[in-house]
Amino acid sequence: MTDTASQQPTDLPPAWEPATVEAELYERWVDAGYFAPDPDSDAPPFCIVLPPPNVTGSLHMGHALDHTLMDALTRRRRMQGYATLWQPGMDHAGIATQNVVERELSREGKTRHDLGREAFVERVWEWKGEYGGRILGQMRRLGDGVDWSRDRFTMDEGLSKAVQTIFKRLYEDGLIYRAERIINWCPRCLTALSDIEVEYADDEGELVSIRYGEGDNSIVVATTRAETMLGDTAVAVHPDDERYKHLVGTEVELPLTGRRIPIVADEHVDPEFGTGAVKVTPAHDPNDFEIGRRHDLPNITVMDERANITAHGPFEGLDRFEARPAIVAALREQGRIVAEKRPYVHSVGHCSRCDTVVEPRLSLQWFVKVEPLAREAGNAVRDGRTTIHPADLSKRYFDWVDNMHDWCISRQLWWGHRIPVWYGPNDKVICVGPDEEPPSGEEWTQDPDVLDTWFSSALWPFSTLGWPDETAHLDKFYPNSVLVTGYDILFFWVVRMMMFGLYAMDGKQPFDNVYLHGLIRDAAGKKMSKSRGNVIDPLEWLDRFGADAVRFTLARGANPGSDMALAEEWAAGSRNFGNKLWNATRFALMNGATVASVVPPRDQLTDADRWILDLTDAVVSEVDGLFDDYQFAKLSDALYHFTWDELCDWYLEIAKVQIGEGGARADATRAVLGHVFDVVLRLLHPLVPFVTERLWTTLTGDESLVVAEWPKPTGAAADADAAQRIAGVQKLVTEVRRFRSDQGVKPGQRVKAKLVGVEDAGLGSLATAVSSLARLEAPGDSFTPSASIEVSLPGGHVHVELDLSGTVDLAAERKRLEKDLAVAEKELKGCDAKLNNPNFTDKAPTEVVAKIKGRREVAVADIARITARLEIFGG
Structure with a gap:
């Protein structure tokens, strides 16, 4: 910060408090x-x-x-x-x-x-x-x-009208029909479920192999749902499976029932899975239902709506999970169980609302015929009317629309849009639109079901x-x-x-x-x-x-189509970013930053001014392009690094020096500060609306960022020379800071230093800024350099001489360095011992050997660095 005397009052409190x-x-x-x-x-x-x-x-x-x-x-x-x-x-x-x-x-x-x-x-x-x-x-x-x-x-009334309107249109166009089909059924909620209302989990069950028939004409099937065998109406094998060709067309007795069922050939069967033979229960499995339709098999329902067994015999009335072990026990007693595997972990569908295991069930339901509708949905993406981002997810979209099954839209509930169909005498069926009167009379009843919420x-x-x-x-x-x-x-x-x-x-x-x-x-x-x-x-x-931190955290992780790993430290980092933005804008305001209609002419600006304005133009263009491409993570990162790294860590520090010089230069700097913060706050507003609103309205005095104009690049040609000189300043300051840290100098401590060659490197006008950023001060008359570094820049070499006397406890620093050196030398010795041992290098995994080599390189570098520092201290 600048001295208090140079600061102006602001109505912004010292800290950003979102909750207030x-x-x-x-x-x-x-x-x-x-x-x-x-x-x-x-x-x-x-x-x-x-x-x-x-x-x-x-x-x-x-x-x-x-x-x-x-x-x-x-x-x-x-x-x-x-x-x-x-x-x-x-x-x-x-x-x-x-x-x-x-x-x-x-x-x-x-x-x-x-x-x-x-x-x-x-x-x-x-x-x-x-x-x-x-x-x-x-x-x-x-x-x-x-x-x-x-x-x-x-x-709502209006949306209900829309539902009735489209139902009637689809019905009259033959795209809605009523039929018996296999659907997902929840025995607890007592309703059909959409696919999204079914959640799959790996459950422990059992896989039992059952022998149907006798002797050479017997066939073995495996199932995880033994209770459904009571409704089997066939056994299916693949038509090309040589093992079973002699059995296709014959019949086999279904155990426990006395019924005889055919053995059919169907290409749906995978001959490589299990025994290559599957039991077919058309009323209780969607794939079996389709096999049954192809082979004109009867549909035998053996469970009621609560999943209790309805088949006559000793199992009648049992819950499906009670019936399963009872049926297996009865089959075992007859010698029908060929193999049992438990626990057998397999994927099982559960009702997403109550976690009950879903039961595939043959039921009379309403359906949408999706094929013509899905075809048009596919065409709309293929011909570019709708674009999917990211593009690689288009394939998943086409996989769905090109292979959709008819959609079960009826639900056995009371809460929802009731199906607008009435049934009357002589099997009359009337679909009623929103502006039509339904038929009256006791002989007429409305369909009791409601529509799937997704409808x-x-x-x-x-x-x-x-x-x-x-x-x-x-x-x-x-x-x-x-x-x-x-x-x-x-x-x-x-x-x-x-x-x-x-x-x-x-x-x-x-x-x-x-x-x-x-x-x-x-x-x-x-x-x-x-x-x-x-x-x-x-x-x-x-x-x-606060809301801004949560929003910025989520936006920074939002790469198109990719999952996001979320951690609390991300949110803390976003909160810190908000605080950084608050403090930086507050500094600009306290030092008289102004938002003018026109930025001062470029010939009145410093290299640093032109550099930050050029970067601001660049980030506006970059953010625009990334917004248009839905690249939220990239645009958030671009704004984060521009704001924190370039604006706050570099330009703001240089601006302190320029404002401190007073006069026209200070006024120009204030105008540049105002312009850049105006643009940055506008760019950040869609992501972090609250903190930007509070800062921007204070900065500009205008009504609200919500209705402010989105920034555009100024159109000025970028000053490549100014950018190169600022890059030189950044490199020089970074090297001096690193050297100071290596010597154990505290970050805030000022060190007497002399910059040699700064004019020749083209940084003469920036020498004061370099000294300020690197915490250097004028050498004075009694300057005695005790250390120096040389930094190579595009414009030449800069030699920095420093007087470290009084800044470091030399004895303590030497002792610490000697201890670090001993550790590094021990590490090098241990790595060499392993790498020089053939028993290790020949037998250890490649990645382990590579890891030891990496550790050795670090130890060598540490020894060189510590030795060089000891030489400075005469060690």
Whole structure:
């Protein structure tokens, strides 16, 4: 810092305290209407729709990452003059919300059936009004610049109208149908599940091999689900498997049942896996169901909706996990068990809401015929209407859309969008649109099921803008500019939005760009989970470090498509960066930094001034390019290093010297400082909005950074000569600092020194800055150099003579150096002993030998360095 006398007062407190200002700043932005765009403006549109969090949810690190990146993109575009809409909202989260309310009822000793459907749904709405949407308040803490006036809920009246409209259109176009198919079924929640509601885990089970039939005509199959054998209707082998060709077309008796089942040939069977023969249970396995369809096999259901055995016999009424060992025991008693392997670890699907093991089940459900919709979704990316970032994830997208199965959209719940289909006499079926009256009369009943939550979520990019009505927002902001989400829901949500958006909007894509980021993991790269105890709570970090630090930490780790390892020290480092920015801007303000409309002419500026202005122009261009390419980690690093390394560590220190000179030079320096901090705060604002807002409004006196103009390069030609001279200063100062450290001189201690050759090296005008940065002072009349270094620079050599007398305790330093030398020599001796021993070099692993060689090189270097220093001290 400069002397107190030269400093000017500022209303900034000495330290940045996020907790005291963040909430106030945020509400000021909202009240000012900065986040609510005018759809009738002539400004170009920029729109992001928030992936709607569950109404039951709270902010987790995945949300925090998503929201940070979306907010950064939106804030930048707003500053660039776009009409920006960041559309917020929540998902009704059918099964999750219903489970929450059912748990409440169970504590009262009731079930939803005690209330009845209408009263239960009313109870859920009451819960939503009282407890739902906690995450919305948490979004405000993070600084989300969403348009709260347009907050949407997937069961709002307008969105419900959109759901009914598209259901009827799809139904009438033959793209929605009802059929019996194998689906994921939760025996506890008593509903079908979407694929994303199934979480897979490695469970311990058993693999049993069972012999069907007798003698030469017998065949062995292996299964982890012995209870399903009661529903077997065939055994399948590969048609080219020579072992079983003589059995294809014959029948074999199914143990425990007395039924005879055929042996069929099907190419789905892998002859290399197990015995090469598989049991076929069409009603309880999706692959078996397809085999059954190809071979016209009957579907025999042997479990009810609660996964209890329904087949007649001694196992009837048993839970599936009770029936499994009972059936194995019965087979063992008959001599049918050929082999048993336990524990047998295999991947098992669990309900993501209650952790119950999911049961594949044949069920009458509603489906979307996805093939024509998925084909169009693939074409939209292939022909460039939508671009996926990073590009290498396009392959994963095509893998999904080119191989999709029909989508089960019905759920056996009460909370959600009820399927708008009525059944009447004589098998009449009527699909009712939003503006149509449903059929009346006791003989008519509405389908009891509700739609998969992902069905309404798939409409999000256009239903939130008013579709199916023609609205100004829909006209202005569709297609959305970009979707930001994790690659893990590329199929479950992104693909479905693409399908429905293209269908509903006549081939117009829902997004111009899809940016896919990775998942957040712990510091060791492991997936976060409550069971591991490694979950990081963003709310705790917001309390400890502030919103800016959390946001900057997440942005610095966000490489497109790559997972992020997150550690607490990252957040602490981001907090330190905020403090550095605060202190540096405060210094500039206290020393009269001003933001002028025009920076002083270049011929009135020093090398350091021109150098920092050129770097500022360069970082503006670099950050722009990285923003456009969604390279958040790289642009955050570019801003971090420019701000900390170049601006604070170098230019600010030189600026102290120039301001201290007074006059025109000081005024020019203040103007440069003001310009550079103005630009830096603008560039950083999308990432760290709170601290930059507080600093920038104080620096400029203007209204708000939220609506300030995004910076542009000045267009001035870069001064390569000035850059070279500043590089020379940096090298010279760095070498002197290193030498001082090696001699044990304290960092803040000033040392008498003489710079020889500084004029010839072209650094004459910077000599004062060099002395200040290197903590050197004028030699005086009684100067007696005791050490020197020579630094080679592009313009010549600079010889630095130093008087270290009185700065170092020579006896103590010599003693310490001799001790370090002994350690280094011992290390060298030990390494040589190993490397000169053939028994070690010939037998030890290559990497171990390389490690010893590396240690030897370090020891040799240490000995040379310590010996040189001892010579300086006469040792």
